[in-house]
Amino acid sequence: MTSTITPYEDGPLIVRGDFELRTPDGTSIAPGRATIALCRCGKSAINPFCDGTHKMINFRAGADRDTPKPR
Amino acid sequence: MVESGDRRYGPAPLPQPRGPVSAALHDALTSAPHDLPADLASEFDGVDPIDDEDLQLTLFLCYELHYRGWRGVDDRWEWQPSLIALRSRAEAVFEAAVRVLAGPQPPLLDGRMASALAAVVAADDGPALSAYLQRRATHEQFREFVMHRSIYHLREADPHSWALPRLGGPAKAALVEIQVDEYGGGRLDRMHAELFRVTLERLGLDTGYGAYLDAVPAVTLAGNNLMSLFGLHRRLRGALLGHLAAYEMTSSLPNRRYGRGLRRLGLDEAATRFYDEHVEADAVHEQIAAHDMCGGLVRVEPHLAADVLFGASAALALDRLFAAWTLNSWQAGRSSLRPHGPGAPITLHVDELHRATGSETASLMTGLAC
Numbered sequence: 001m002t003s004t005i006t007p008y009e010d011g012p013l014i015v016r017g018d019f020e021l022r023t024p025d026g027t028s029i030a031p032g033r034a035t036i037a038l039c040r041c042g043k044s045a046i047n048p049f050c051d052g053t054h055k056m057i058n059f060r061a062g063a064d065r066d067t068p069k070p071r
Numbered sequence: 072m073v074e075s076g077d078r079r080y081g082p083a084p085l086p087q088p089r090g091p092v093s094a095a096l097h098d099a100l101t102s103a104p105h106d107l108p109a110d111l112a113s114e115f116d117g118v119d120p121i122d123d124e125d126l127q128l129t130l131f132l133c134y135e136l137h138y139r140g141w142r143g144v145d146d147r148w149e150w151q152p153s154l155i156a157l158r159s160r161a162e163a164v165f166e167a168a169v170r171v172l173a174g175p176q177p178p179l180l181d182g183r184m185a186s187a188l189a190a191v192v193a194a195d196d197g198p199a200l201s202a203y204l205q206r207r208a209t210h211e212q213f214r215e216f217v218m219h220r221s222i223y224h225l226r227e228a229d230p231h232s233w234a235l236p237r238l239g240g241p242a243k244a245a246l247v248e249i250q251v252d253e254y255g256g257g258r259l260d261r262m263h264a265e266l267f268r269v270t271l272e273r274l275g276l277d278t279g280y281g282a283y284l285d286a287v288p289a290v291t292l293a294g295n296n297l298m299s300l301f302g303l304h305r306r307l308r309g310a311l312l313g314h315l316a317a318y319e320m321t322s323s324l325p326n327r328r329y330g331r332g333l334r335r336l337g338l339d340e341a342a343t344r345f346y347d348e349h350v351e352a353d354a355v356h357e358q359i360a361a362h363d364m365c366g367g368l369v370r371v372e373p374h375l376a377a378d379v380l381f382g383a384s385a386a387l388a389l390d391r392l393f394a395a396w397t398l399n400s401w402q403a404g405r406s407s408l409r410p411h412g413p414g415a416p417i418t419l420h421v422d423e424l425h426r427a428t429g430s431e432t433a434s435l436m437t438g439l440a441c
Binding site for chain 1: 185189248251252256322323324327348350351352353354355357358359362
């Protein structure tokens, strides 16, 4: 495996390894560092990267696959 | 290549003494290593160590020998036994006071270290220095803030690197992942300390290592000494990692405010880059620090959980004192730095600082949501 994407509880997606971040038209987005955090709450001011805003909005999300509750 | 006389990377010149113990140590350091008077540390009996200028400078003088040393001082002083004995006495008083200040630690439920750290951070209700810097600080006040911070930022990440040889396994891997980023992935121009040097330059400040040591008060030295205390004692490795986690977990949002504050004051992108970089970097680091580093540590050494939380609480507690000191000074219309020149130390006691975290500064706690 050349890269991993890890959801952190109540936080961003951490991306490690050999990856390239691109816009839909294929332009590279400079990651700035070897390990990056991608916004998962949708409220970051520096998308697609996390800026810690999730803590201000009480964002909640698990670290594993969500299983829909039985109806 | 470091040129002769290059002050950027240290060693710094010895700072001026601030009392009998730092004066005796200062004098001793200017000659070859020899035994210090055995009763020197008795001067520290009964002092309030966190805001005692003499004690904090004494600790800083001792600790700096393990970092860059002092200009003109024999490197063999680093392990001179009587100096270590003096340091130990000062540390014991300091550590005891920090433990009282940090208070009791919450229990760790089901080994959930990251949640426990998040609770410690969420309970932090110190005065909002970052909101003040974002919206109201004058150019001169921002310069003062940067002068205080220069003591740490010009050696940013160094104290936590002491933990590396003391760890193995997942906690070590996580710490390395953070520190590599702090050190710019090995690229000098991306090292956080170097980014900070640019901020200093843009503000017209001295970029020399330790250039503002004489200007910063005990409370600033105490924050730095806390990291050295944790870093230089293997028994406190849990506290050291907790300290780093607290720093990373409380960094992204304040750094965004610092950057905005500098932009409000008309500073350019080069000046704000240090803060902008921390918004993004520390959003990564805080996850790694809480989950992988501290979580990884207590999975291997569960008995260190309380130490991790103590380190985090201590970091935040000393930061609160610093914020209160600074905001109090500015509210009173005075500088938060020590008067230039010898003598005339500022005295403000810890109980005054505690009071300052209450209603007095409530008016400054604006703009938290931004």
